[in-house]
Amino acid sequence: xxxxxxxxxxxxFGEGAAAVDGIDLASADGEFLVLLGPxxxxxxxxxxxxxxxxxxxxxxxxxxxxxxxxLPPRAxxxxxxxxxxxxxxxxxxxxxxAFPLKAAKVPKAEQEKKVAWAAGILGIEGLLDRxxxxxxxxxxxxxxLARALVREPNVFLLDEPLSNLDAQRRASxxxxxxxxxxxxxxxxxxxxxxxxxxxxxxDRIAVINQGRIRQLGTPREIYDDPADTFVAxxxxxxxxxLIPRNGHLLGFRPEHVAPxxxxxxxxxxxxxIHFLATREEYLGAERLVYGEVEGAKAVARFPSTVDVPAxxxxxxxxxxxxxxxxxxxxxxxLRVAGPA
Amino acid sequence: MSTIAATPPPETRExxxxxDREGVLGPLMLLPAVVYIIxxxxxxxxxxxxxxxxxxxxxxxxxxxxxxxxxxxxAKNGTFQKALRNTFLFTLAxxxxxxxxxxxxALVLSSDFKGKRLVRFLILLPWTTxxxxxxxxxxxLLDSVYSPIDWVLRQVNLLGPGTxxxxxxxxxxxxxxxLAQLSVLLIHTWRTLPLATVILLAGLTAIPxxxxxxxNVDGAGFWRQLIYIRIPLLLPIMAVATLFGMVFTFTDMTxxxxxxxxxxxxxxxxxxxxxxxxxxxxxxxxxxxxxAMFLFPVLVGVAVLMLRMARRTETT
Numbered sequence: 001x002x003x004x005x006x007x008x009x010x011x012x013f014g015e016g017a018a019a020v021d022g023i024d025l026a027s028a029d030g031e032f033l034v035l036l037g038p039x040x041x042x043x044x045x046x047x048x049x050x051x052x053x054x055x056x057x058x059x060x061x062x063x064x065x066x067x068x069x070x071l072p073p074r075a076x077x078x079x080x081x082x083x084x085x086x087x088x089x090x091x092x093x094x095x096x097x098a099f100p101l102k103a104a105k106v107p108k109a110e111q112e113k114k115v116a117w118a119a120g121i122l123g124i125e126g127l128l129d130r131x132x133x134x135x136x137x138x139x140x141x142x143x144x145l146a147r148a149l150v151r152e153p154n155v156f157l158l159d160e161p162l163s164n165l166d167a168q169r170r171a172s173x174x175x176x177x178x179x180x181x182x183x184x185x186x187x188x189x190x191x192x193x194x195x196x197x198x199x200x201x202x203d204r205i206a207v208i209n210q211g212r213i214r215q216l217g218t219p220r221e222i223y224d225d226p227a228d229t230f231v232a233x234x235x236x237x238x239x240x241x242l243i244p245r246n247g248h249l250l251g252f253r254p255e256h257v258a259p260x261x262x263x264x265x266x267x268x269x270x271x272x273i274h275f276l277a278t279r280e281e282y283l284g285a286e287r288l289v290y291g292e293v294e295g296a297k298a299v300a301r302f303p304s305t306v307d308v309p310a311x312x313x314x315x316x317x318x319x320x321x322x323x324x325x326x327x328x329x330x331x332x333x334l335r336v337a338g339p340a
Numbered sequence: 341m342s343t344i345a346a347t348p349p350p351e352t353r354e355x356x357x358x359x360d361r362e363g364v365l366g367p368l369m370l371l372p373a374v375v376y377i378i379x380x381x382x383x384x385x386x387x388x389x390x391x392x393x394x395x396x397x398x399x400x401x402x403x404x405x406x407x408x409x410x411x412x413x414x415a416k417n418g419t420f421q422k423a424l425r426n427t428f429l430f431t432l433a434x435x436x437x438x439x440x441x442x443x444x445x446a447l448v449l450s451s452d453f454k455g456k457r458l459v460r461f462l463i464l465l466p467w468t469t470x471x472x473x474x475x476x477x478x479x480x481l482l483d484s485v486y487s488p489i490d491w492v493l494r495q496v497n498l499l500g501p502g503t504x505x506x507x508x509x510x511x512x513x514x515x516x517x518x519l520a521q522l523s524v525l526l527i528h529t530w531r532t533l534p535l536a537t538v539i540l541l542a543g544l545t546a547i548p549x550x551x552x553x554x555x556n557v558d559g560a561g562f563w564r565q566l567i568y569i570r571i572p573l574l575l576p577i578m579a580v581a582t583l584f585g586m587v588f589t590f591t592d593m594t595x596x597x598x599x600x601x602x603x604x605x606x607x608x609x610x611x612x613x614x615x616x617x618x619x620x621x622x623x624x625x626x627x628x629x630x631x632a633m634f635l636f637p638v639l640v641g642v643a644v645l646m647l648r649m650a651r652r653t654e655t656t
Contacts (some may be wrong), residue, residue: 053553053557074557075557078557079557080553080554082550085550086550086552087554088569089551089573090572099555099558099560102564103560103564145485147558
């Protein structure tokens with residue numbers, strides 16, 4: 001078990017903007033920490049620097065309190081699962097899992113025991129003689145996890161391990177992966193661009209954009225108290241509405257909009273929103289109503305179980321609870337304290 | 341419910357043009373290739389087989405059947421035995437050398453360094469040189485009196501009285517049996533190395549970066565990665581490079597013809613050159629054809645292997 005820490009980590013590829021632009025980050029011991037951001041934000045580069053696959057331009061990486069910046073990956077006591085799983089195509093599943101042990105010159109009998117143990121945890125005992133190309137995506141992912149687990153590393157580094165699975169399989173894989181991490185209790189750093197994965201699995205999420213951490217916090221903190229407009233609009237689908245008012249941006253989530261009379265019993269001050277509906281999407285479990293508020297585009301989301309009239313072309317008197325309103329500086333996009 | 345437009349009744353359909361019919365167009369398009377193969381591969385092969393079973397010479401072109409007498413005569417001949425041994429020796433030894441060197445070169449060239457493009461270009465050069473010109477260049481380099489290689493050896497005190505290669509002032513590369521064989525072997529290596537290097541380089545770059553990264557993270561050092569990851573993943577492409585090199589070396593007569601003419605005393609003779617000397621220069625077409633026919637089984641074997649590999653890459 002170990003804490004992973006980065007201090008002022010910078011990665012510059014050639015000229016131009018840095019891919020990773022001075023990141024200070026510390027995981028807790030045994031934590032499931034998610035690095036979330038759009039593609040090209042530097043999250044994978046950050047992970048590769050932690051793993052030792054990419055030398056940083058500046059700054060340090062610490063694992064378990066030890067500075068490992070100049071150590072090769074094999075000396076860092078880490079294991080990594082890649083987006084493509086990167087299984088060795090010419091080796092059987094058993095040999096794939098045993099490869100890190102062979103590299104560490106573990107005795108043969110011990111190797112077999114460890115392989116059986118790791119295969120048992122991931123439920124792939126029946127696949128040990130197969131080749132990677134004979135496996136499904138989900139099975140490959142488990143083999144990759146078993147290969148990562150077998151060395152009992154201090155840290156797991158996972159680079160979008162679910163992105164090659166189909167949508168159905170992904171939901172159950174999320175569940176399995178988190179259960180697995182809880183069981184082994186190893187500090188895990190997980191890179192994804194998928195907010196559902198991040199919200200669903202992370203103990204904490206670091207939202208990254210343009211090489212910098214925009215916010216670090218629990219899924220609830222990130223969603224309910226976004227630090228800036230990037231975080232506010234990157235998380236949530238559809239994202240937070242931002243309405244310019246008095247030199248600020250007024251932010252509220254689509255699910256927080258409701259007809260006035262429905263919110264009156266909720267307890268709390270109401271802020272009226274005049275909502276001009278333009279279009280409606282029926283999505284089964286919910287309805288999305290697109291429209292305009294004070295000239296800016298906005299979305300409201302209603303559960304299908306609640307009957308809210310919202311005909312395109314008509315204006316409605318909606319409201320938001322004052323505590324659900326966030327204020328952002330129009331120029332910097334940063335959160336501004338105080339009531340709306 | 342939406343409706344689907346009905347198909348027009350058959351009588352209103354227009355007739356297809358003749359060239360739109362696959363049964364006509366397919367054979368038509370294949371015809372040039374078939375004619376080419378029959379005229380330039382099939383016919384000469386048939387002729388060679390017919391010659392090898394007859395007593396044809398340049399003087400008497402009648403094809404009188406003699407059965408396998410040419411093969412028996414040829415096989416008893418001491419020069420033929422030398423040529424057969426040399427052909428296999430040059431092919432196998434040069435390909436072992438080429439494979440080893442090409443692996444090293446490909447590994448070096450796949451890493452990043454300044455001037456990589458220039459070095460790659462230089463390494464490819466021998467492949468672009470016409471083989472006869474290359475051989476003539478080597479003929480000069482290995483000249484018995486004016487060899488620049490000898491000059492260099494003399495300058496660094498490896499050749500001359502009281503040195504390892506001494507006491508004479510020249511190596512006489514093409515005049516001594518073992519040196520002449522070594523020279524032919526090295527020229528074949530020099531010639532096929534570039535292609536093998538480029539093929540292996542392509543194979544190396546085709547190994548996914550993730551797999552290399554995974555091996556790094558899994559704790560494998562350079563040698564373990566080389567032996568357990570890179571070489572096994574390169575094996576199929578190495579086989580392709582070797583088969584190409586084998587065909588080129590096995591059937592080549594230019595190097596021997598230009599450099600040594602098979603000498604000294606037939607010590608560098610190969611099947612291709614011996615077939616030429618015997619059949620064309622010696623005028624015994626029947627025996628020349630019989631000698632050349634000994635190349636056939638090996639080439640068929642190589643062709644089968646290549647086709648099998650091509651099919652495997654098609655299906656996976």
